[in-house]
Amino acid sequence: MQINLRINHENIRAEIDPDMTLQKFLRSQKYFSVKCGCETSNCGACSILLDGKPVLSCSVLAARAEGHEIETLEGLQKEAEEIGGFIADEGADQCGFCNPGYIITAIALFKENPDPSDEEIKIWLSGNLCRCTGYEGQMRGFIKYREWRNGR
Amino acid sequence: MISFEKYVRAESLQQAYELYQPIKNVVGGGMMWLHLSNAEYDTFIDLCDLGLNEIEEEEDYFKIGSMVTLSQLERNESFKEYFGSAFEDALKHIVGVQFRNCATVGGSICARLGFSDVITLLLPLETEVEFFNRGRMSLEKFLTAPNKRDILKYIYIPKKKRIIRYESVRKTYTDIPVLAICAVKNDDGYLFSVGCRPAIAKLIKPEEEVTFGSNQRGSKEYRQHLYSVLKERMMKEMEEE
Ligand SMILES: Cc1cc2nc3c(=O)[nH]c(=O)nc-3n(C[C@H](O)[C@H](O)[C@H](O)COP(=O)(O)OP(=O)(O)OC[C@H]3O[C@@H](n4cnc5c(N)ncnc54)[C@H](O)[C@@H]3O)c2cc1C
Numbered sequence: 573m574q575i576n577l578r579i580n581h582e583n584i585r586a587e588i589d590p591d592m593t594l595q596k597f598l599r600s601q602k603y604f605s606v607k608c609g610c611e612t613s614n615c616g617a618c619s620i621l622l623d624g625k626p627v628l629s630c631s632v633l634a635a636r637a638e639g640h641e642i643e644t645l646e647g648l649q650k651e652a653e654e655i656g657g658f659i660a661d662e663g664a665d666q667c668g669f670c671n672p673g674y675i676i677t678a679i680a681l682f683k684e685n686p687d688p689s690d691e692e693i694k695i696w697l698s699g700n701l702c703r704c705t706g707y708e709g710q711m712r713g714f715i716k717y718r719e720w721r722n723g724r
Numbered sequence: 725m726i727s728f729e730k731y732v733r734a735e736s737l738q739q740a741y742e743l744y745q746p747i748k749n750v751v752g753g754g755m756m757w758l759h760l761s762n763a764e765y766d767t768f769i770d771l772c773d774l775g776l777n778e779i780e781e782e783e784d785y786f787k788i789g790s791m792v793t794l795s796q797l798e799r800n801e802s803f804k805e806y807f808g809s810a811f812e813d814a815l816k817h818i819v820g821v822q823f824r825n826c827a828t829v830g831g832s833i834c835a836r837l838g839f840s841d842v843i844t845l846l847l848p849l850e851t852e853v854e855f856f857n858r859g860r861m862s863l864e865k866f867l868t869a870p871n872k873r874d875i876l877k878y879i880y881i882p883k884k885k886r887i888i889r890y891e892s893v894r895k896t897y898t899d900i901p902v903l904a905i906c907a908v909k910n911d912d913g914y915l916f917s918v919g920c921r922p923a924i925a926k927l928i929k930p931e932e933e934v935t936f937g938s939n940q941r942g943s944k945e946y947r948q949h950l951y952s953v954l955k956e957r958m959m960k961e962m963e964e965e
Pocket residue numbers: 612613614750751752753754755756757758759760771790791817818819826827828829830831832833834835837839840841842843874875876877898899900901
């Protein structure tokens with residue numbers, strides 16, 4: 573079947589299998605920032621923005637994205653570099669596999685709430701799992717990013 | 725992973741219902757639970773174009789479309805006036821924000837999961853469910869009646885002033901619960917909904933007995949102990965309000 577959607581502000585028309593997930597579709601279109609961690613809605617590595625909201629692309633049908641706007645980190649390079657820098661400075665990534673999922677969720681959080689409390693950051697990022705570093709580094713990175721963004 | 729040959733966006737509830745009658749077809753809400761199944765279907769029926777994704781506020785009740793997401797429930801400002809922080813307290817542990825942006829209230833009810841925080845929360849709020857064919861009934865009745873192939877359209881929650889508390893015990897922050905309790909205090913006294921027993925949530929009065937079982941997450945005795953402690957604690961807190 574055919575779908576029409578927008579990916580990173582570009583109109584895309586593509587042929588898909590009816591039961592294809594957005595994750596498989598986006599990776600087939602070479603958006604490799606969309607990672608394949610668990611495929612069971614548990615890890616957050618496949619996070620993307622669907623009409624501006626973070627969702628798990630491994631659990632959403634590509635067919636359901638018909639007529640919608642998708643954003644991946646490939647289309648959010650400036651924000652990704654800014655936030656990624658703060659994560660790196662805190663030594664919060666080791667293998668880095670979880671990073672795209674963290675960053676895209678953080679982009680959505682700061683868009684919705686430019687000055688989140690520490691607790692709000694925790695709630696937003698609790699759906700992203702990291703095997704390597706234990707979350708404290710990511711938390712420090714996001715808190716420092718918040719302070720920097722808000723000129724503090 | 726679930727597989728199917730055909731994807732259909734239903735154009736009416738009648739069409740969705742008719743397509744859903746053969747056992748080889750399946751209807752989806754947020755797909756978060758469904759996509760984990762290994763079943764092979766002919767047709768997947770998507771309800772996303774039927775306008776079921778709104779929360780409407782009427783004079784005496786909230787009318788909630790079955791495709792409303794858990795995030796919409798969690799963030800609804802009018803809910804806070806009637807239900808305090810109960811929706812946030814119950815839903816914030818469910819996997820993560822990205823997940824709750826997809827999982828729907830309809831899918832959460834129809835899946836009838838024993839560990840469901842959603843069902844535990846909605847039961848003591850006198851929630852009713854409305855199906856395309858079977859019509860309207862209490863959530864409690866739906867959960868005990870045999871399941872039929874029908875389309876859930878709306879859920880209704882009466883607007884009543886009451887004190888509500890929600891508590892769950894989890895091994896880690898976003899894990900499924902070991903035990904979940906929603907307690908309501910109104911003019912008639914207390915009402916408890918006890919979920920993840922690990923069987924599906926059940927409504928009881930404080931003086932009534934409730935049965936528990938064991939699974940990987942906790943033994944029957946552990947659940948019984950947690951329940952008796954939490955029940956006392958929640959009642960004490962509510963008395964002080
Ligand atoms: C990894 C994981 C962890 C979870 N943890 C928790 C937790 O901690 N607490 C908790 O409460 N829940 C938890 N859940 C369950 C989750 O919150 C949802 O209840 C579940 O995903 C079902 O919602 P859905 O919208 O995804 O439904 P779907 O997966 O789309 O559907 C579920 C079932 O309902 C049927 N259905 C859907 N919509 C309708 C309709 N309108 N009419 C008729 N039938 C319908 C489908 O055919 C299917 O049988 C978890 C789920 C997963 C996958």
